[in-house]
Amino acid sequence: MTRTVGIIGLGLIGGSMAIDLKRRGFASKIVGVDSDPLNAAAALKIGLADEMTGIEDCVAKSDIVVLAIPAGAAVTMLSRVLDMFAHESAYDRKIVMDTCSTKSQIVRGAHYHPCRGQYVATHPMAGTEYSGPWAAEPNLFDGRACIFANAEESDPWALKTIEELYDCLNMRPIYMPADQHDMHTAYVSHISHVTSFALALTVLEKEKDEKHIFDLASGGFSSTVRLAKSSSDMWVPILTQNRDNVLRAIDTYLERMKEFRDAIADFDEERIESLIHEANRIKKIIR
Amino acid sequence: MTRTVGIIGLGLIGGSMAIDLKRRGFASKIVGVDSDPLNAAAALKIGLADEMTGIEDCVAKSDIVVLAIPAGAAVTMLSRVLDMFAHESAYDRKIVMDTCSTKSQIVRGAHYHPCRGQYVATHPMAGTEYSGPWAAEPNLFDGRACIFANAEESDPWALKTIEELYDCLNMRPIYMPADQHDMHTAYVSHISHVTSFALALTVLEKEKDEKHIFDLASGGFSSTVRLAKSSSDMWVPILTQNRDNVLRAIDTYLERMKEFRDAIADFDEERIESLIHEANRIKKIIR
Numbered sequence: 006m007t008r009t010v011g012i013i014g015l016g017l018i019g020g021s022m023a024i025d026l027k028r029r030g031f032a033s034k035i036v037g038v039d040s041d042p043l044n045a046a047a048a049l050k051i052g053l054a055d056e057m058t059g060i061e062d063c064v065a066k067s068d069i070v071v072l073a074i075p076a077g078a079a080v081t082m083l084s085r086v087l088d089m090f091a092h093e094s095a096y097d098r099k100i101v102m103d104t105c106s107t108k109s110q111i112v113r114g115a116h117y118h119p120c121r122g123q124y125v126a127t128h129p130m131a132g133t134e135y136s137g138p139w140a141a142e143p144n145l146f147d148g149r150a151c152i153f154a155n156a157e158e159s160d161p162w163a164l165k166t167i168e169e170l171y172d173c174l175n176m177r178p179i180y181m182p183a184d185q186h187d188m189h190t191a192y193v194s195h196i197s198h199v200t201s202f203a204l205a206l207t208v209l210e211k212e213k214d215e216k217h218i219f220d221l222a223s224g225g226f227s228s229t230v231r232l233a234k235s236s237s238d239m240w241v242p243i244l245t246q247n248r249d250n251v252l253r254a255i256d257t258y259l260e261r262m263k264e265f266r267d268a269i270a271d272f273d274e275e276r277i278e279s280l281i282h283e284a285n286r287i288k289k290i291i292r
Numbered sequence: 293m294t295r296t297v298g299i300i301g302l303g304l305i306g307g308s309m310a311i312d313l314k315r316r317g318f319a320s321k322i323v324g325v326d327s328d329p330l331n332a333a334a335a336l337k338i339g340l341a342d343e344m345t346g347i348e349d350c351v352a353k354s355d356i357v358v359l360a361i362p363a364g365a366a367v368t369m370l371s372r373v374l375d376m377f378a379h380e381s382a383y384d385r386k387i388v389m390d391t392c393s394t395k396s397q398i399v400r401g402a403h404y405h406p407c408r409g410q411y412v413a414t415h416p417m418a419g420t421e422y423s424g425p426w427a428a429e430p431n432l433f434d435g436r437a438c439i440f441a442n443a444e445e446s447d448p449w450a451l452k453t454i455e456e457l458y459d460c461l462n463m464r465p466i467y468m469p470a471d472q473h474d475m476h477t478a479y480v481s482h483i484s485h486v487t488s489f490a491l492a493l494t495v496l497e498k499e500k501d502e503k504h505i506f507d508l509a510s511g512g513f514s515s516t517v518r519l520a521k522s523s524s525d526m527w528v529p530i531l532t533q534n535r536d537n538v539l540r541a542i543d544t545y546l547e548r549m550k551e552f553r554d555a556i557a558d559f560d561e562e563r564i565e566s567l568i569h570e571a572n573r574i575k576k577i578i579r
Contacts, residue, residue, distance in 0.1 A: 134512070224418075230574055
């Protein structure tokens with residue numbers, strides 16, 4: 006089967022998908038779009054796409070259009086692509102999917118569109134703290150979970166095709182409503198980025214002489230602060246689109262931090278010990 | 293040269309030291325002590341020590357005594373070992389060193405001891421979130437920094453010997469006053485443990501159905517929460533001994549978190565973006 010996959014946004018996620026979909030035979034051709042000319046040129050040079058083009062041309066040439074751009078731009082881009090589907094009768098078997106980390110707003114935005122069935126909302130739970138076409142890598146998705154949000158709103162044939170796409174990427178599918186997804190990811194992903202950003206700011210403010218950080222930072226610090234390298238392009242829309250869930254998570258977190266602070270301030274060793282024991286239960290979940 | 297190293301506490305740090313000091317030829321014999329009978333038996337079975345014994349016997353047999361026990365117990369144990377040095381004339385060329393993550397209190401406790409010169413205060417900046425003899429591993433210290441605190445209070449010959457010991461472990465020596473050490477480590481190590489514990493508590497409280505955490509947790513979450521596996525035996529004394537510095541770090545951190553929270557609550561995209569850009573500067577320091 007010859008199938009062309011169009012990828013809008015050839016950064017970490019789009020680029021890594023391009024690599025595996027092509028070499029594993031799901032796509033016979035990758036047509037790419039990137040609004041940043043430098044990234045577009047790099048994607049072509051690295052070989053992520055067979056061709057770089059504009060949006061209209063990409064949609065015209067592709068059987069499946071993947072939106073792998075930040076969550077803010079994706080909302081607008083999705084309605085633009087669905088509008089193209091609606092106005093070209095030859096486009097009635099094309100599919101568009103997104104890969105955004107927040108799902109409620111994008112799913113809500115497409116809800117009443119006549120071509121809603123041709124859209125599949127997904128969130129592949131994989132990534133690194135790096136971005137851009139240079140960050141793309143093979144096997145990025147292997148063994149990880151992929152969320153399908155509001156899958157019942159997609160046409161069955163479209164859903165099935167995208168399930169095959171993620172199967173080719175070796176991802177485990179999980180189905181849930183978009184609002185459930187956003188609530189859970191606020192706790193297991195979004196909040197950990199905020200805590201990491203705040204930790205980086207704290208340390209940078211204190212340690213004006215950066216030499217000391219480098220000397221004294223052990224592996225633990227690096228791993229905790231790693232996410233603070235993440236790009237604002239990606240995270241500003243996530244944090245604002247998922248505002249209510251993220252605020253609830255931050256507020257719970259601030260309460261726990263204050264409990265720790267008070268226990269330390271009071272030299273209350275028993276209380277600190279019991280908080281640490283409780284936290285240690287995470288061992289059972291994260292290997 | 294035949295040299296016997298006695299290690300009190302054959303956990304992650306003591307055990308890993310035992311492995312490398314023996315196989316790299318710094319120690320001809322390792323005599324171990326562990327107050328936990330199961331750990332003591334395991335250390336012998338794994339082969340971390342040539343012999344497990346009691347404290348008096350260990351000090352009698354060793355040229356160098358390493359205290360690799362939690363910071364609270366180490367303060368008491370150090371004065372006990374120094375007292376043994378003071379009461380046995382044959383012990384005047386023995387050395388005791390500690391490996392604790394907090395330095396002010398232990399250094400202050402030994403300050404007026406007649407055998408203070410035979411004590412070298414160090415903090416090898418290496419470790420993992422695991423503990424016990426099973427967590428010991430070869431090459432743990434390679435390429436990392438080792439802090440020597442108040443080195444000028446040690447006798448030059450004793451300091452030189454311990455410098456050789458850490459050179460054998462491939463560590464880079466850094467010299468600083470104990471109070472400076474404690475201030476810096478509050479920011480680049482202790483606070484990141486507290487934030488990790490608090491994050492684990494937040495998520496565990498919210499996600500009663502632990503299946504979801506496992507499904508949705510991406511690599512970023514695991515790395516941020518990794519330190520929450522750390523043991524209370526180690527961390528309760530660190531957090532209380534370094535109370536003032538840790539509280540200052542937590543307070544700065546809480547302010548940064550609140551700035552983030554307010555910017556998200558206000559949908560202030562520019563402010564979020566500028567906070568993330570500031571935090572991104574950590575890239576230059578942590579690779």
